[in-house]
Amino acid sequence: MAPNPIDVSKIADLARLELTEEEAQEFTPQLESILGYIEKLDELDVENIEPTSHATLVFDTIREDMARPGLDRDAFLQNAPDQLNGQLRVPKVIEEA
């Protein structure tokens, strides 16, 4: 038994990912088995260890604040799923009263 049964549907909702009932049923035991395995890290005493977020200790790299060309509009819009008047079009966001 996994110590932390995972509510796959709730997590999928947080990830903005719709799952079918079958997928939720298939993923639940697989993910519980993986989570059970990674509990292994509980054996380690990491109380006073600094976390590593990157392998190279390079921080706060900033470039010069200069204007430079970006991607042009046509190049960008060639991949747009839907567009109108040189802009991306998305479904209506504001619900009618």
Place this chain on the structure above:
Amino acid sequence: MSLSTLSIATLRKQLCAGEITPSDILEDLISSIEKTNPEVGSYLSWDVEAARQAAKQADISLPLGGIPIAIKDNINVLGEPCTCASKFLENAYTAPYDASVITKLKEAGAIPFGRANMDEFAMGSTTDNSALQQTNNPHDLTRVVGGSSGGSAAAVASHTAIAALGSDTGGSIRQPASHCGVVGLKPSYGRISRYGLVAFASSLDQIGPLTKTVEDAALLLNAMCGHDPADSTSLNEPVPDFTKALHRGVKGLKIGLPKEYFVDGIDPRIREAVLATAKKLEDAGAELVDISLPHTDYVVATYYILAPAEASSNLSRYDGIRYGNRTKNPDKLIDVYRKSRAEGFGPEVKRRIILGTYVLSSGYSDKYYLKAQKARTLIREDFISAFKEVDVILSPTTPTAAPLHGAHSDDPLQEYMADLFTIAANLAGICGISVPAGTIKEGDSKLPMGVQLLGPHLGEEQLLQVAAAVEQQ
């Protein structure tokens, strides 16, 4: 002999001597792809006309002038598809720019040619997670090629590419190289710009070469390394001529054998091959040193927290708004996200997004994510201590030769364990290479196997120096 079977170095000599032209190489490759790709399936697509144009204009005075290079389908090449082997991007995305590494290859005269298959979004170690096509091992078509850069490795092994680019997040260059019998090098974190590589786990990803020879890997590194202002993690370090390291021999070098990498569960024939390699290095003047990497047992668990966590964040950009799949007739805006992603992603990608979201979710991020970041520190320190004692570490690349298709299809955890020997290099940010070390017999097939060498951060020269000696054996 067909030009497709030759190395970059050999072809460059023939080009410079005026014996062949870039178009000769390209046409030879095109006919080998047409002949071999239907059964091996290395390539998802290849743009013959664009490459013919580039071959005609190639400047052979440049270091890689006239050499076609296959590109993993997660690296942007202007005007070409970049599907990441996902239905989300298939027929729905054309790269609007060149990745920095492609700009550098083009500046060196190379011709990016062909889009190599991969596990979807680089998640997997078989290439069977490609949503678009199956790739079969050229040495035994019933077996996998390894992954995630499986198309790149198979293309080089089946002589449908002179050399290829892959990306390595937990072994995705070295492991398929081992399974296909080619050289695969993961550079140190920060060596090569990641700008234009589709991000999987940004603190672990590196682009690297898959080649027929160690010398070719050095030639590609020469062209690809260096600082890039477009990637804040690329390092401003001098780039040596890596080919100079190849003929230095191994006399006086200390080679570490980590006891944790020679445990039960490894195919005994692979263990023997690694030990035989060690013996030959010793005969050539190297000193063998038994070392310990005490936190090896925690490597897979650490990786399968950090990599999915970073992936779940990176893959949030696939929302169906700007590019890629958008669901038809959504009721609400939120359905555009939920359904576009559901339709576009395959099962392994969905599993890892859910796993990553879970380990980052409120109440669990300290228990999982922060703890894994701390374990990563311990793993990194293991290597820092080891490289105080030795110059290069020698190990198997994989515990077994290439498995049959579908061997672990319903047990993801089993498949994850196959990455045991390659993952630590990504967590520690160090460099690594897999070099072919013979074959093992399974039934009627002779399957290739590789040995892995690991070097310290920015230690590519010594890594290549030892790799060249292993290759000569």
